Amino acid sequence: MVSLLALLFGTQLAALAAQLRGGYRPFGAPPVRVGLSWDMFSTRIERCDLSWEPSLPWPGRGGLGRLTELSPSIEWFVVRDSVEGYRRAGFVGCARARQPTRLRLRCWLPDGTERREELSCR
Amino acid sequence: MPVSLVARARAWVSAPAPDDSVLRARRVFGLIWLVYDLLDLVLRGTVLQVDWLYEGRPLSLTIAQVGLITSEAGMVLGRGTAPLFTFVAVVLRAVEVSMYPLNDYYYFIVIGALLAAPGNSLWRRDVLLVQIAWIYAATAVLKLNQEWLSGGHLFVRLGYLWGAEHWPHPRALLACTGSLACTSWLARAAVVAELALALLLVLRRGRAVAISLVVGIHLFAAVALNVWFFGAGMIALVVILFPKPPGRREPAT
Numbered sequence A: 001m002v003s004l005l006a007l008l009f010g011t012q013l014a015a016l017a018a019q020l021r022g023g024y025r026p027f028g029a030p031p032v033r034v035g036l037s038w039d040m041f042s043t044r045i046e047r048c049d050l051s052w053e054p055s056l057p058w059p060g061r062g063g064l065g066r067l068t069e070l071s072p073s074i075e076w077f078v079v080r081d082s083v084e085g086y087r088r089a090g091f092v093g094c095a096r097a098r099q100p101t102r103l104r105l106r107c108w109l110p111d112g113t114e115r116r117e118e119l120s121c122r
Numbered sequence B: 001m002p003v004s005l006v007a008r009a010r011a012w013v014s015a016p017a018p019d020d021s022v023l024r025a026r027r028v029f030g031l032i033w034l035v036y037d038l039l040d041l042v043l044r045g046t047v048l049q050v051d052w053l054y055e056g057r058p059l060s061l062t063i064a065q066v067g068l069i070t071s072e073a074g075m076v077l078g079r080g081t082a083p084l085f086t087f088v089a090v091v092l093r094a095v096e097v098s099m100y101p102l103n104d105y106y107y108f109i110v111i112g113a114l115l116a117a118p119g120n121s122l123w124r125r126d127v128l129l130v131q132i133a134w135i136y137a138a139t140a141v142l143k144l145n146q147e148w149l150s151g152g153h154l155f156v157r158l159g160y161l162w163g164a165e166h167w168p169h170p171r172a173l174l175a176c177t178g179s180l181a182c183t184s185w186l187a188r189a190a191v192v193a194e195l196a197l198a199l200l201l202v203l204r205r206g207r208a209v210a211i212s213l214v215v216g217i218h219l220f221a222a223v224a225l226n227v228w229f230f231g232a233g234m235i236a237l238v239v240i241l242f243p244k245p246p247g248r249r250e251p252a253t
Helices: A002-021 A083-094 B003-014 B021-043 B045-050 B059-077 B082-099 B103-115 B122-142 B152-163 B171-176 B180-203 B207-225 B229-241
Strands: A047-056 A064-066 A102-108 A114-120
Touching: A002 B103, A002 B122, A047 A083, A047 B152, A083 A102, A083 A114, A102 B152, B003 B122, B021 B045, B021 B059, B021 B082, B021 B103, B021 B122, B021 B229, B045 B059, B059 B082, B082 B103, B103 B122, B103 B229, B122 B180, B122 B229, B152 B180, B152 B207, B171 B180, B180 B207, B207 B229
Parallel strands: none
Antiparallel strands: A047 A064, A047 A102, A102 A114
């Protein structure tokens, strides 16, 4: 019992300490992802609606027009945490394009703004 | 250490819980995560989150998921074997978290580790409550930063849910999300609620308030943040484990 409790709470205290060593301070910079620190929804994120026009050829589907089409309806969304991450995903998808294709991103940023981008696959 | 403290500690460690709450918690926790893993396997949820280009099912992850489903069935249906199945589930979840370090999986591991011991002991019920309180307290403290308190994090998540995933939402919440001022208030309310819940869990006071808080927190998390199974598990644990006021306890079975 003692060793179980020591392991459980020791690792969680160590995770919190790692957040402090990483620069987190209350009312200051946000924490980063550290397992067992319980940093749910505490970190900085950006989200985008990534789409390809025309749709990418995709096995088992008529085509993939938006990254969200891959996600189940709840719980397991296919997401990235930054605009740059979505751009990279967009260009990775471009590798499957068989014709000139454009990437479109509609992004939500933590400063309360939206940003739209349009990029060419090639 | 004074003898009386040692004696009290020994009595606490050896005492049974006043009801069958720990046993029920294990069954219900196992059931919730059984549903999660079944859906995850069928919908390839975790597979797509790890690599959205992956067209099949990674063998190691699939083996872990099938093992988890089997173990969780044992948690629900097993009697004397339920602790062993729980231990196996914790090990397999640790394998899964090494592939995809999701907070939900860490949560399963710490709660499952406490549920894996045999018996219906008082210390396990008490430590489970402290562990749950710790999760709420820690997550609330880590939210004390400008990204969360400004409402920016909520603005991003809500905007994405409605703008990209086209979820239906209550008009009031929809109106709120266009303004950082409004999402900031929601964000601060969430921190206060989590800290309050942690305090009630530690003090074992205000069961009705605690249940209202845990249901409110996780209903909001479901509709605004797309977190369903973690919340269902937390609600179940608080409802089952939070001691009822004297005179309303059910006998242990």
